[in-house]
Amino acid sequence: MASVATVMLPLPALPSGWSAEKDFKAVGHLSEAVQRSIEPVGPHFLAHARRARHKRTFSEDDRIQAQESAKNVEDGDESDVSEPEDPMMLQSEAKDWKSQDHYKILGLSKYRHKATEDQIKKAHRKKVLKHHPDKKAAQGRVDDDQFFKCIQKATDVLLDPIKRRQYDSVDEEADVEPPTKKVLQKGDYYKLWSKVFKAEGRFSKTHPVPSFGSSDATKEQVDEFYNFWYNFDSWRSFEYLDEDVPDDNENRDQKRHMERKNTNSRKKKKAEDNARLRKLLDDASAGDERIKRFRQEANAAKNKKRLDKEAAEKKALEDAQAKKEAEANAAAEAEASAKANRESSKKAKEAAKNALKKNKRVLKGSVKDANYFAAGEPTAAQIDAVLNGVDAIQAKNDPDEIAALASKLNGLTVADEIKSVWSGEAKRLVDAGKLKDGDVKALA
Amino acid sequence: MSDNTKAGPEPSERVAIGLTFGNSNSSIAYTVDDKAEVIANEDGDRQIPTVLSYVDGDEYYGGQAKNFLVRNPDNTIAGFRDFLGQEFKAVDPTHCHASAHPQEADGSVSFAVKDKGGEEAASTVPVGEAATRYLRRLVGSATDYLGKKVTSAVITVPTNFSEKQREALIKAANDADIEILQIVSDPVAAVLAYDARPEAIIEDKIIVVADLGGTRSDVAVVASRGGMYTILATAHDYEFAGVHLDQALMEHFAKEFQKKHSVDPRGNARSLAKLRLESEAAKRALSLGANAQFSVESLADGFDFSVTINRIRFEMVGRKVFEGFNRLIEGVVKKAGLDVLDIDEVIMCGGTSHIPRIANNFRGIFPESTEILAPATSATAINPSELTARGAALQASLIQEYEATDIEQSTHPAVTTVKHISNAIGVITVGPNGDEFTPVMPIETAVPARRTVRIAAPKEGGDVLIKVVEGGTHIKVTKAEPKEKAEDSDEDSDFDSDDEDEEKREKIWKVGSLLAEAAIKGIKAGGQVEVTINVLADLSVTVTAREVGGKGGVRGTLSGQ
C-alpha cells in the first residue's frame, strides 16, 4: 500500500533491564486464519493473481479442493424448515384468513413466535415456489389460487412487526395449558409449570424473564420469579380479534360505534388476561412445595431464634446470679482477710510491745548488771540518775533503735563494756541534738 | 469459465463492455480513458427495462417493450433473469403476473409468446433463448452507440447466482455472439466503481453494499483490504424491493380512485397495468421532487385520473418496505459478526437506492463516521443505477487484453482462496489511560500482506519498546441517565413506545496475545519510528522497525503455526 498511516500516540519507553539478541524477541504465533475467497476483481487482485499463479496451471481438482476449503458466505435459498402439509389446511380459503394459523400455513408451526424474519422469508419463498398458481397451471389445475392467497396473507402478517405482534398476542397454539391437578399428582410439578410460564414469558416487555425453576431453587430465585410475574409487564394486546370496521365513509356513526365497541372489547380482554395470569400464579404458588419449604425453614429459623433468645435470657440471668454470688463471695473474703490482717497486726503490735518491753528490760537489766556504774553499792541517787538516763534515752529512741541497743547490750556482763555502750548511745543522741548533756550525765 | 466458451475473439480484436442484466433493468457501460460511462440505448435509456415484447412479428425490447405491458401483456416477457439455469420448480413466477407466465418445458422454464406475427400459434421460448434475444438487442445498442462491433463483456450477477445459473448465462450470451470475459458479483462491481475514481484512496475499510432493485434486494458486507475485496456476509430479500413500493402506491391510488369513482382499478388487468406503470413513474419522480403527478388517461371505466402525491405521503405509504430495508441491512451486519460501528461505508446501488428516505434511514442506523454513498446523503455519490455496469466495464478494460485461458487461470479458486487473518495485528502505544492497541493490519486481511505505520516516540526521544500484538474489538455500551419516564398511559401505549434509552456505544480495542517485542534505541527528541508488519501466506510474520530518517533498525521473524 502506498500511503503510510501516522500514529500520534507515542510508543512506550523501553523498560530498564529489557534486553534481547539483536533487540528482537519473538514471543507468539499468529492465531489460526480463515480461508476465504477474494473477489477476482480490480487492479490489486490482478497483481495478486500474477504472484499466486507463478507459472503454475491449476486443474479442475484444484478448483474443487479450493472451493471446499473456502468459507461459504451464501446460505442457499432453500429454507431448512420443512413440515408436512396438512391436506385440510391446503383447502383453506383466503376469506377466512383471520382465523388461519399463519405459522402453520408457512410450515413454521414449531417455531411460531420464535421464527426469525429470515426463516419467515425463506419459508414464504419455498411455499410460493410450490403453490404459485402458475405452478398449479403446469399440473392442469387452473384457478386454484386460494391457498396461495392464504400464503400471501400469512406472510403479510408475519413480516409486518406490528401485525405479527398482534397475531402473536392471540396465537393460542403457542400457549401451554396449565397442568390439571390430576396430572400434577403424577409429579413433575416444576417441569409442568415451567413450560406454562416459559410460554407466557413471550409476552414480556422486559427480558430476561425469570423461569419457574426446579425444586431445588433458592429462596432468592423463587422470590424473584413471583415478584417478576406478579408485576408482569405484558405487551399482549387484542386488536387482532377486533370486529371489522366498515371501510366506507357513509356509515360514520356505525363506524364510530364499532370502533368504540372494539376498544372496549380489547380492554376487557386485556383485563381478563391479567386476571388469568394472576390465577395461574396463584395456582402455581398454591402447590409450590418450595414456598412451603421456605416457610417451614423460616419458621424453624424463627423457632430457633426464639429458643436461642430464651436460652440467652436464661444464661444472662444465670450469669447475673453467678456474678452476684461471686461479688458476695469476694466481699466476704475481703472482709475475712481484712479481719485477719487486723488480727495479725494486733498480734504483731503485741509482739512488738512485748519485744519492746523485753528490750527495755534488757536496758534496765544492763545498768543493773553494771551495778549502776557504781564502784560499790550504788546509792539510791546513783540508781535514780542512771535509770533516769536510761528512761531519757528510751524516750528518744523508737522501738527498733531500742531493739538495736538491746542487742548490743545483750550478753554483756562487764560493767565497763556496758557503760561504753550506754555512753556511746548517750553521746549519739546528744550529738543529734535529741538530748542535752545534763539529761544523761549519769550515763556519759 | 466453462465448456460453453466458444473460441472467442483474439484479445487484440476485442471490443469489451460492462453489462448488468437485471430482472427489471439492464445497463451497458464502456470505458474511455479509464473512465467508465453508462451508454444510452436508441430510446435514450440508460436503465433499459429487461423486457421483450412481440407485436405482429416485430420484437421490441427495453422501454418500448415495457410499455406493451398494458396492451400486449401475454406476448411480453419480463422479469426472467433469475429463471436462467433453474428448474421450473425452483422459480418464483410472482413478477410475471402481468406478462407472459413462465411455463414448464422439460423441467426448465419457457414462455409461450406469439413472436411470428399473423395467425401462427404461440411459440415456446425457453428462458435461455429469451436471454439470448434480449442480450443480442442490448449489445446491439452498444454496438450502434460505439460504432464498432462489441465482441465481449464482463457481466454482473447477484452473489447467490448458482454455478448452473452462471453457466446458463454464459451460454445465453455466447449464443448471442458475445464472449463473457468474466462474471463479477454485483456488490463487488459497485465497490470497484467507487474505488476506480481518480480521487479514491485505497484504504482498509469495511463496506456494506445495499443493492436495492426491482424484484429483489441484495446486501453484502465486503472487506476491502489494500484494494482487494472479500465478501464476509450476504443476505437476499425478495419480500422488500422496488416493486413492493409500486404495490403500496398502487393500493394508495386505487383507493383514491375508488373513493372518487366507485370503481376498483385493480379489477381488470389493463387498468392494473396502467396503475402499475404510472405508480412506478410517480415513485421515481418523488426521488427528485417533493411532489409528483400521477395521471392516467382512462384508468378504469373510461375515467381519467390525475392527482398529486407528495413525498411525505409516499414515505408513509411505503413505510413497511422502508423498515424492511432497515432490518435487512442491520441483519447482514450482524450476520458478518460485526457492529454498525465497524462499517466505514455503505454503498447504495440499484434503482431503488435513489429514494432519499432509504438513505436517510440508513444514515440514522449507522454512526456519523460511516459514509452513506447515496444521492440523498452524499454529494459525491455515483448514480446508484449505474454502479454495477460501470464496475463491470472497468473490469472489462482491465482484462480485455488477456487470453481467455489466462483469465480463467487468474480467477481460478486456487488463486482466489486465501487465508485471512482472524485478528487485527498492531502495536502498543501509550494513551491517556495507559496501554492502547494501535492497529496496523486489520482483521480479515488476505495474506500475504504488508502494512506500515509511523508512530511517534516519546517527546524526549530515547529508547522505545515496540510490542507487536494481536487485537480485537468489543462494543462498550454506556447507558445515559434514564430520563424520567412519563407515566405510561394504559391505552395503546405500545404504538409509540419508542422509548429508546439514550445510550452511547463505542468500539473499544482490546489487546490480545503478544507476538513479538523489539527495541529501537537512542531516538532523537521528537522522532518517529516506522514499523512494517509483513505476513506471509504461511502466517509467518516479519516485523521491521527503524527510526524515521535514522540508520539501521531491527528486523525479526515469527514462524507460522
Ligand SMILES: Nc1ncnc2c1ncn2[C@@H]1O[C@H](COP(=O)(O)OP(=O)(O)OP(=O)(O)O)[C@@H](O)[C@H]1O
Ligand atoms: N429514481 C428512482 N427512484 C426510485 N426508484 C427507482 C428509481 N429508478 C429506478 N427505480 C426503481 O428501481 C427498481 C429497478 O432497480 P434496478 O434498475 O436496480 O433493477 P434490477 O437490478 O434489474 O432489479 P432486480 O433484478 O432486483 O429486479 C425498480 O423498482 C424501479 O422502479
